[in-house]
Amino acid sequence: MSKFLEVTNLNVTFPTQDGEVRASNEVSYSVDLGETLAIVGESGSGKSVSNLAVMGLHNPTRTKITGSAVLNLANGPVDVISASAETVRRLRGKAMSMIFQDPMSALHPFFTIGDQIAEGWHLYNKGSKKDGIKKATEMLEIVGIPDASSRVHDYPHQFSGGMRQRAMIAMALVNNPSLLIADEPTTALDVTVQSQILKLLKDLQKEFNMAIILITHDLGVVAEVADRICVMYGGRIVENGTVDDIFYRPEHPYTLGLLNSVPRISDGQSHRLRAIPGQPPSLISLPSGCAFQPRCEYSSKVTSGACNSTVPSLSDKGSGHLSRCHLDVADLNNLVKDKA
Amino acid sequence: MTENILELNNLTKFFPAKAGGIFSRAKGEVRAVDGVSLTVARGETVGLVGESGCGKTTVGRTVMKLYEPTSGQIVFDGQDITNLKRKEMKPIRSKMQMIFQDPFSSLNPRHTVGTIISSSYTIHDIEPEGGVEHSVRELLTLVGLNPEHINRFPHEFSGGQRQRIGIARSLALKPKLIVADEPVSALDVSIQAQVINLLDDLQKELGLSYLFVAHDLSIVQHISDRVVVMYLGKVMEMAPTRELFANPRHPYTKALLSAVPVADPKMGRSRERIILQGDLPSPVNPPSGCVFNTRCWKAQDICRTAVPETIQVTPLQTVACHFPEV
Numbered sequence: 001m002s003k004f005l006e007v008t009n010l011n012v013t014f015p016t017q018d019g020e021v022r023a024s025n026e027v028s029y030s031v032d033l034g035e036t037l038a039i040v041g042e043s044g045s046g047k048s049v050s051n052l053a054v055m056g057l058h059n060p061t062r063t064k065i066t067g068s069a070v071l072n073l074a075n076g077p078v079d080v081i082s083a084s085a086e087t088v089r090r091l092r093g094k095a096m097s098m099i100f101q102d103p104m105s106a107l108h109p110f111f112t113i114g115d116q117i118a119e120g121w122h123l124y125n126k127g128s129k130k131d132g133i134k135k136a137t138e139m140l141e142i143v144g145i146p147d148a149s150s151r152v153h154d155y156p157h158q159f160s161g162g163m164r165q166r167a168m169i170a171m172a173l174v175n176n177p178s179l180l181i182a183d184e185p186t187t188a189l190d191v192t193v194q195s196q197i198l199k200l201l202k203d204l205q206k207e208f209n210m211a212i213i214l215i216t217h218d219l220g221v222v223a224e225v226a227d228r229i230c231v232m233y234g235g236r237i238v239e240n241g242t243v244d245d246i247f248y249r250p251e252h253p254y255t256l257g258l259l260n261s262v263p264r265i266s267d268g269q270s271h272r273l274r275a276i277p278g279q280p281p282s283l284i285s286l287p288s289g290c291a292f293q294p295r296c297e298y299s300s301k302v303t304s305g306a307c308n309s310t311v312p313s314l315s316d317k318g319s320g321h322l323s324r325c326h327l328d329v330a331d332l333n334n335l336v337k338d339k340a
Numbered sequence: 341m342t343e344n345i346l347e348l349n350n351l352t353k354f355f356p357a358k359a360g361g362i363f364s365r366a367k368g369e370v371r372a373v374d375g376v377s378l379t380v381a382r383g384e385t386v387g388l389v390g391e392s393g394c395g396k397t398t399v400g401r402t403v404m405k406l407y408e409p410t411s412g413q414i415v416f417d418g419q420d421i422t423n424l425k426r427k428e429m430k431p432i433r434s435k436m437q438m439i440f441q442d443p444f445s446s447l448n449p450r451h452t453v454g455t456i457i458s459s460s461y462t463i464h465d466i467e468p469e470g471g472v473e474h475s476v477r478e479l480l481t482l483v484g485l486n487p488e489h490i491n492r493f494p495h496e497f498s499g500g501q502r503q504r505i506g507i508a509r510s511l512a513l514k515p516k517l518i519v520a521d522e523p524v525s526a527l528d529v530s531i532q533a534q535v536i537n538l539l540d541d542l543q544k545e546l547g548l549s550y551l552f553v554a555h556d557l558s559i560v561q562h563i564s565d566r567v568v569v570m571y572l573g574k575v576m577e578m579a580p581t582r583e584l585f586a587n588p589r590h591p592y593t594k595a596l597l598s599a600v601p602v603a604d605p606k607m608g609r610s611r612e613r614i615i616l617q618g619d620l621p622s623p624v625n626p627p628s629g630c631v632f633n634t635r636c637w638k639a640q641d642i643c644r645t646a647v648p649e650t651i652q653v654t655p656l657q658t659v660a661c662h663f664p665e666v
C-alpha cells in the first residue's frame with residue numbers, strides 16, 4: 001500500500017561560490033493520512049530544505065533537485081518534483097500546506113488577519129468577500145481564537161505570539177489540505193503555549209484526517225506527537241523508525257548521542273550530560289565515509305575502516321526500522337551495555 | 341564574609357510604557373519586575389524560570405546595574421550596591437559578569453577573539469599575572485577552545501564555540517557571580533550539553549555562583565540547586581530543585597512543569613497535563629489580587645482582590661498563593 005506522500009531519493013543541491021551544498025542527500029520518507037512523521041536533527045541538517053522541495057518552494061534557477069515526491073491524490077498520483085510549476089502551485093495551499101516557526105513570515109503586517117485567511121480561500125472557492133470573512137472567522141474559531149468575529153478584523157501586530165501561530169495554522173488549513181508540513185512551529189513559543197499548539201494540531205489532525213510532517217529539533221516534542229521519526233544528519237536520513245523504535249531501540253550512534261545529550265526532567269541532576277563532541281559537518285565538503293564519523297565514539301569498533309571510506313547505506317534490519325551505520329546493531333547494543 | 345553572594349530585597353523595575361506596539365492603548369508603566377526577593381549563596385546556582393516577558397532578563401540586567409532599579413535593594417558580596425553610581429560600580433562590575441543568549445550579536449565581529457577577551461582587562465585597567473596574551477590563552481584553554489585561535493574572528497567559530505568565547509570573556513576578571521541569560525537557548529541540543537558541562541566544570545573549579553535565567557525547564561533542572569519561578573514580574577514559588585520538580589506547590593509552577601514535553605514517549609502518553617488557557621496578561625495592567633488569577637483553575641474570589649502573601653511551606657520552599665497545592 002502506498003502512503004499519501006512518498007518521497008524517494010530526494011537530492012537538493014545549491015551551487016554556491018564555495019562549492020555545491022548537498023543539503024538533501026538521497027532522502028526518502030513517507031507519511032500517510034492521519035499519521036504524524038517527525039523529522040529531527042540539528043540545525044543545518046537539511047530538514048527544511050527537503051520539505052521545501054516537497055512544497056515546490058525552491059528557486060528553480062538556483063537549486064538542483066532530483067528524485068521524486070509523490071502525492072497519492074484521490075484522482076491519481078502526482079510527482080511534485082517533476083510536475084510543472086503551475087501544477088505544484090495549484091496543489092499548494094489545497095492538497096498541501098506549510099507553516100513556519102515565525103508566523104510573521106507568512107502574515108503580511110498591513111492586511112487584517114481575516115483578509116489574509118480569506119485570500120487563500122478565494123483562490124479555490126467561489127464566494128463573496130463576506131463569505132470569505134465568514135470562512136476566516138470560522139477558521140479562527142477552529143484554531144481557538146476567542147472572540148473570533150471581532151478579532152478577524154485585527155492586524156497581525158494586535159495578536160500575541162501564540163495567537164499569530166494559531167492564525168497561521170488557520171490560514172494553512174483553510175482549504176482543508178491533506179498534508180500539513182509544520183517547520184519548527186513551536187520553537188519560538190513558551191512551553192505553555194507550545195502545549196496548546198501541539199494539542200491543537202493533534203485535534204485538527206483527527207478532525208480532518210491530515211498527514212502531518214513535523215520538523216523539529218526538540219526530542220520532547222517528538223516523543224509526544226510523532227508516530228514515526230526520521231533522524232537527519234549532514235543532509236541524510238540516518239535512522240527511520242516508529243517513535244518507540246527511536247526512543248527505546250535506537251540503532252544509530254547519532255540518535256543515541258542525541259538521546260543522551262538532553263537533560264531529562266525525570267532523572268536526578270547529579271550526573272554529567274553525555275555531550276556529543278565536535279561540530280556538525282559542512283555540507284560542502286562532506287567526509288567521504290560516514291558523515292558522523294568525526295564525532296562517533298563507535299567508529300573505531302568497525303574494524304574494516306569502512307566508516308572513513310564508504311557512506312553506509314540506509315538498511316532495514318527488520319520491521320521497517322532503518323539505520324545508516326556500518327556497525328551491526330547487536331554489536332552496538334553490546335557496546336552500549338558495556339559502557340553503562 | 342556573608343553567606344550570600346547576592347541578595348535582592350523587594351526589587352522592582354518599571355519601564356515607561358511606550359506608545360505603539362502591543363501596548364498602544366495602555367498608558368503607564370511596564371511592571372517588568374515587581375517586588376522580587378531572592379538570594380544566591382556562594383557557589384550556588386539559582387535558576388530563574390518563567391514564560392517570556394515575565395521579567396527574567398530585567399532581573400538579570402538590574403542586578404548588573406545595567407538598569408537602575410525603581411525601588412528595592414541589591415546586596416552584592418555583602419555590599420549594598422543599589423544606589424552606587426557608574427564610577428563606583430566599576431570595581432564591582434569586574435566581580436559580576438553576564439553571559440548572553442545570542443553568542444553572535446554579543447561579540448564584536450571586527451575584533452579578534454584575543455581582543456574581545458582581553459577587553460575586560462583594558463576596560464578595568466588591569467594587567468593580569470603573566471601578561472594579557474598569556475591570560476587570554478589560558479582562558480581559551482579553560483573553556484575548551486584552541487589557544488592558537490587567539491587571532492581569529494567570531495565568524496570563524498560555530499555557535500557553541502562563540503558561546504565559549506563569551507564565557508571566556510566573562511571569566512577574565514575572575515568574577516564571583518555570573519548572570520547567565522539563556523546561555524544555551526540558541527544552541528543545538530548536542531552543543532547545549534557541551535556548554536552546560538563546561539559551566540558545571542567551571543563552577544567546581546572556580547567556585548562560581550550562577551544566576552541562571554532560562555525558559556527551558558529541563559536544563560534548569562539539570563543545572564540549578566534552587567529554582568525561582570516568576571510570573572508577570574513576581575516570584576510565584578522558590579524551592580530547592582528536587583522539591584520544586586517533585587512537588588510544585590504553586591498552581592502556575594504545576595502548569596508550567598506539566599507543559600514541558602518529556603523525551604520519553606511512554607511517560608508522555610501517561611502524563612496528566614494542565615493546559616493553561618489564554619495568554620499572558622499585559623504587565624502594564626496586571627490583574628488585581630493574584631497576578632495569575634486570570635489563568636488559574638483554582639481561582640476564588642479572594643484571588644481577584646487580595647495579593648497572596650509569600651508563605652513558607654517547608655523550611656526551604658516558599659509559595660505566593662492563597663490555595664497552594666499539597
Ligand SMILES: Nc1ncnc2c1ncn2[C@@H]1O[C@H](COP(=O)(O)OP(=O)(O)O)[C@@H](O)[C@H]1O
Pocket residue numbers: 014016021023041042043044045046047048049050283
Ligand atoms: N538557498 C540556499 N542556498 C545555499 N545553501 C542553502 C540554501 N538553503 C539552505 N542551505 C543550506 O542547506 C543546509 C540545510 O539547511 P536546512 O534544511 O535549512 O537545515 P535545517 O535542518 O536546520 O532545517 C544548510 O547548510 C543551509 O545553510
Ligand SMILES: Nc1ncnc2c1ncn2[C@@H]1O[C@H](COP(=O)(O)OP(=O)(O)O)[C@@H](O)[C@H]1O
Pocket residue numbers: 355356370371372390391392393394395396397398399623
Ligand atoms: N527596556 C525596556 N523598555 C520597556 N519595556 C521593557 C524593556 N525591557 C523589557 N521590557 C518589558 O518588560 C517585561 C519583561 O521583559 P523581560 O525582562 O525581557 O522578560 P523575560 O526575560 O522574562 O522574557 C516585558 O513586558 C518587556 O516587554
Ligand code: SF4
Pocket residue numbers: 252253254290291292293294296297298299302307312324325326327
Ligand atoms: S558508520 Fe561508523 S562512524 Fe558512522 S555512525 Fe556507524 S559506527 Fe559511527
Ligand code: SF4
Pocket residue numbers: 590591592630631632633634636637638639640643648660661662663664
Ligand atoms: S492565589 Fe488563587 S489565583 Fe493565584 S495561584 Fe493561588 S489559587 Fe490561583
Ligand SMILES: [Mg+2]
Pocket residue numbers: 047048049183
Ligand atoms: Mg529548518
Ligand SMILES: [Mg+2]
Pocket residue numbers: 396397398
Ligand atoms: Mg529574557
